[in-house]
Amino acid sequence: MKEKWGRIKWEIVITFVISLTSIFVAIKANNISKMQAEIARNSALPMIEVEQKIKEGNDIGWEESSVIEISNLSGKMNNYQAEVVTFLSCGYFADEVAEYEVFDIPIENYYLLNTKESTAAGIIERKDSIGNYAKVKKLNEAILQFNKENQEGKSIDARLQSYLKVSYLDLLNEKQVLYYSLDTIDVKVIDSDIGEMQFDKYNRLTEGDIGINTNRLEEVSVEEVLDTIEEILSLDTVDLANQDIDVLEESKMNILNEPITNTVIGAVIGFVASVLGGWIVYRREKRNRESFAASVLYNDLRSIERYLAYERSSVNLRYSEEWQRIVAECPFFNAEDIEWIYQIYDEVYNYNYHYRCKEQLGTAVRKEDICSYTKLINKMFDTAKGYLDFKKYSEKYDMVIKKLQKNKK
Structure with a gap:
């Protein structure tokens, strides 16, 4: 009787071990399947190229403008979309506070003209600032003059900064999102968290009616820039830069904590x-x-x-x-x-x-x-x-x- 009971216990243990082994092998097989799908998808992913150019003006009325060209060099995609937000990034110093701060002022609808073409190989979309480039260029000249002449100890260091979001569906019908940073010197891919933060900051400021719409103005004055900086300074909400950092840190903590349970199992x-x-x-x-x-x-x-x-x-x-x-x-x-x-x-x-x-x-x-x-x-x-x-x-x-x-x- 004892021998029979011992044999039954061992059969239970062996059955249990084999079941666990089957689960482990199934998990591994699933991971391999996902890896194969990832390889297939990556081999067919579009190769997106983003280029920013300055288009020269001419004698018949066309002004100098900034143009973003988005191209697909290879690969297939569906449901292509692209959004761009633009800031006038202003380093601001005033004697009364004796502190240098940087403020990002939204330039609403800076790239006003969008021209979409085929999503096949070649240029798939152009975004043109039209007359807004000349207005901001004139504003920069006025800011330089202001820095030289003002007697209040104020100084502004301004540059244009844009962020581009490109999204599409890949071969497996999964959504892919890319973010780019564009300034007067370079175009580069940036981390998704940083890109999302910049778009969120733009939306929160413009929803609060804070920003400059160059399309409604013949020219933008330095006073308008200073007034907008004062508006941002007077906000009762948490500082945007610090809030962005908190969001990023929270995101990193979630990434670190998420796999703990799965790791133990x-x-x-x-x-x-x-x-x-x-x-x-x-x-x-x-x-x-x-x-x-x-x-x-x-x-x-x-x-x-x-x-x-x-x-x-x-x-x-x-x-x-x-x-x-x-x-x-x-x-x-x-x-x-x-x-x-x-x-x-x-x-x-x-x-x-x-x-x-x-x-x-x-x-x-x-x-x-x-x-x-x-x-x-x-x-x-x-x-x-x-x-x-x-x-x-x-x-x-x-x-x-x-x-x-x-x-x-």
């Missing part, structure tokens, strides 16, 4: 499952990492290849900055393969650097004029017949690509 399940199948799970995860790295490197090299062979627009070469880590997770490469890949990315870096240098000098850039371009196409494409064949790989590149195809998901 996962640790318990993982410990039980590791007794029976730890080695199998380890091998499977290692294979998944290698497959993921192979997929990323394959897509990155194919992107470089397409740029070299077919890109005709004035745009710099993009590549993954984590390529060294990715190559390190591809054990199927031998030393010769790795040396060849390093040579490719060294030339890609050199090409990217020289392209930026030419852009900063303001000269027209042709990829054929950069020596690294010639080195790259000779390494990646076939030249055995005495001429360059973009439809056929070089022997070494063909070998690398086939290894990646074999090992990627």
Whole structure:
């Protein structure tokens, strides 16, 4: 009777352990499925480029204006939308308070004219400030004059700052949102939290009827700027900058606290499952990492290849900055393969650097004029017949690509 009871208890324990192991394996399989979907989505994501230009005026009445051009260089998307908000960011100093503060004054509807085109490759939307650029430029000149002449110890340091929000549905019908910061010098992608804060700040101020609408004024005076600064100073609400910081800190705390419960549960399940199948799970995860790295490197090299062979627009070469880590997770490469890949990315870096240098000098850039371009196409494409064949790989590149195809998901 005791032997039978002992056998029953062990059967219960084994059944329980197997059930937990099944749960663990199911969770891992679900994570792998999500990773595969992420790879597929990332390979088809649109490549959005944002450029800010100054459009010259002419003799027939068109004034100088600022234009934002949003382009899709590759990939597909649906339900594309773009919004832009603009601030006159004013560093303000007054003798009576002896403190330098920065105030962001909303410029309502600064980019007044929006022209949408197709969401296929090329320019998909233009936003034009029309006459507002000239008004703000004239205001800056008036501010410089004010700083020189005023006797009250006041000083204003003003610059225009815009934020762009681009949203669309990707291949998996999931919403993607990108935020950009645009000033007179540069356009750069910014963190979503910071972008959301800037749009929220703009909306709260304009809803409180605080801001400057250049479309309703022939010209904007320095007095109007000073009055708006006083309005912001007199607000009874919590300081906008500090409130933004609090929101960001709260968001970070939520991110840190959220996974605690899942981590504890996962640790318990993982410990039980590791007794029976730890080695199998380890091998499977290692294979998944290698497959993921192979997929990323394959897509990155194919992107470089397409740029070299077919890109005709004035745009710099993009590549993954984590390529060294990715190559390190591809054990199927031998030393010769790795040396060849390093040579490719060294030339890609050199090409990217020289392209930026030419852009900063303001000269027209042709990829054929950069020596690294010639080195790259000779390494990646076939030249055995005495001429360059973009439809056929070089022997070494063909070998690398086939290894990646074999090992990627």
